[in-house]
Structure formats: C-alpha cells, structure tokens
Amino acid sequence: MEKIYFKSDPKRGGDLGNYWHYLLGYFLPVINYINTHKSEIQAKHLIFDSCNPLSDEILKEYLQSTDFTHSFEKLGPKSIDVPRKDWKSLKGKVNRKLLQLELLLRGSHASIFTYHQFRKCGKQLSVPRWDKYLDQYGKFLPETQELISKMVEELKTWADSTNSTHRSKILVLKRADPPAITQTEAGQEARWLPGYGTERRSLREPEKLVSQLLALGFDASLFTPGDHNLKSQIQAFSAANVVIAIRGAELINMLWMSPGSMIIMQESADFSNEAIQVKLAKAFHLQLHILPHRGEISPEADYSLVKKHISKTNKWNS
Structure with missing residues (x-):
C-alpha cells in the first residue's frame, strides 16, 4: 500500500x-x-x-x-529554539517590524x-x-480564519458538544499534574516543553474560587483539561460562557467557545512576553480580561476582580 x-x-x-x-x-x-x-x-x-x-x-x-x-x-x-537574546536584540526587533510592514503593504501575499x-x-x-x-x-489570513471557524463547528459536531456532561456556565481550570508517562523511557525520548502543567505553573486554590462563585449563585465548576480527551474538552468549553484560568496552553480551547463568551486569564510571573491568548480571543470575538500577578508564578485569582467581571451581566448566572 x-x-x-x-x-x-x-x-x-x-x-x-x-x-x-x-x-x-x-x-x-x-x-x-x-x-x-x-x-x-x-x-x-x-x-x-x-x-x-x-x-x-x-x-x-x-x-x-x-x-x-x-x-x-x-x-x-x-x-x-529561538534564543532569548536574539528575540530581544535590535536585529530581531527590526526584522519583526519589517515583517509587520510587509504584511501591511502586501497583505496575504506577505x-x-x-x-x-x-x-x-x-x-x-x-x-x-x-x-x-x-x-x-x-x-490569521482571512481564508485561514474562515477555514478554522468552519473546522471548529465541524469538530463541535464530531464531539457531540450539545450532549456534554460538563454543562457549567463558568469553568475554573485546574492544570493537570505531569503524567506518569513523562518518566518512562518513551516519555523521556518524546518532545515536551520543560515542565508540564502544575510542574511549571498553576492557578492557586481554584477549588476555593469555585466555592465562592457557587455561594453567589453562579453555575460554576472545576475542570482539568489535561485529564480529559479532546471530545470532553470541546464539550466542556463549548458549553461554558466564562472560563477562568492561569495563562497557559489549555486556553487554546477557547476556540470551542461561542462568540461573546468571556475568558478571565490570571497572569503569571513566569512570562515576560505578550500573551498570545489576547490575539486568539480577538480573532474569534471573545471577551478577555487579564488579572495581574504580584510577582508570583502560581498566584491565586483576585476574587474581587473575578466577581467584578462576571457580575456585569446576568448572562453568566445559572
């Protein structure tokens, strides 16, 4: 064959x-x-x-x-591997500015x-x-944007997202612990980023935040994306109106959320670069609010700020 x-x-x-x-x-x-x-x-x-x-x-x-x-x-x-010194160098910055200018002048022909x-x-x-x-x-290129949007809807159908077992309107994300396979021979030979899930950073006391939201009458629950397969992640995020999480790769799942939905992202001292989540949220017409850190890699979300954002409308209530 x-x-x-x-x-x-x-x-x-x-x-x-x-x-x-x-x-x-x-x-x-x-x-x-x-x-x-x-x-x-x-x-x-x-x-x-x-x-x-x-x-x-x-x-x-x-x-x-x-x-x-x-x-x-x-x-x-x-x-x-792009060396940090190259990314921050004058040459690197000039090259990125030239690329941006090329996009402005040539559009999809850049x-x-x-x-x-x-x-x-x-x-x-x-x-x-x-x-x-x-x-x-x-x-994205306009045609790429249209294509991804079409694929997202097809994948939501594939995942049978309307029959989700995770129907909470507010999801508080908990990062997964490193899987046992990272310690096996096969896992050691595979490609991973240094540190996985909670080994790298996490949202501190997410259970406490869920309890606080439930006490106010919000339909909230804890969800650990790394413990679920793709179908379950699509189901959970497509059903949610609000997602609260530490900045991290799990937020690519915002793709499955409906336009107008809200992401509340807790920043971490682990990052010094611009958040890519801001760009994806803008591309797919999602609200994104960023909670500042206080020098911590794994901070606790400021409950008063979370409440302020989700209490602006009754849409998020159960």
Missing part, C-alpha cells in the same frame, strides 16, 4: 511539544487536509509525525472516527504566507504552521 507522510515543520512555528502549537500547527491543518482529499488518499496508508504520547492521542482520537489506515512515526525534530499550503516532496507532505500567523502578525 502506498504511503503518505505528514511531516511537521519545526522551522516555521512554536514548539509542537506544546498543546497550543500542536493544535494550530499540526492537528487542525492535518485533519483539514484529510477531509478535503478523501478520495485522493483513501486507499493509502497515512503516516503521521509523532510528537509526544499526549499530542499523538489527540490525533488518534479523531482518526478513530475515520476509515483511514494510519500509523505514527518520529519523522524529525519538533521544536525550534512572505510568511508562502507556506500557507501543504508542500509536497515525493510521498512527504510538509504541514503548514497556522500558529506562526498569530505569533508574528497577530491575526
């Missing part, structure tokens, strides 16, 4: 060991391709670039609902979008990196 290899492109996007970059930089482009080329690839064996056990499970879960024969192989490196489509070399397809668009320019 003829094989087709879907290789990630580590040179034109963020680290694919990260859920945020994996979803935008590999998962969504890949499922769009296989759904729009069904007749062309139906009789072929699809080989997907293995990143790490958790990321691979996301794509495997979706592929179970298809008839494609497939497997996973490690086809190359998954990350690109050089970064040269890699918008899949590139084929023999039996190998190089997967486009849609995450790069937000990182560099703060927005």
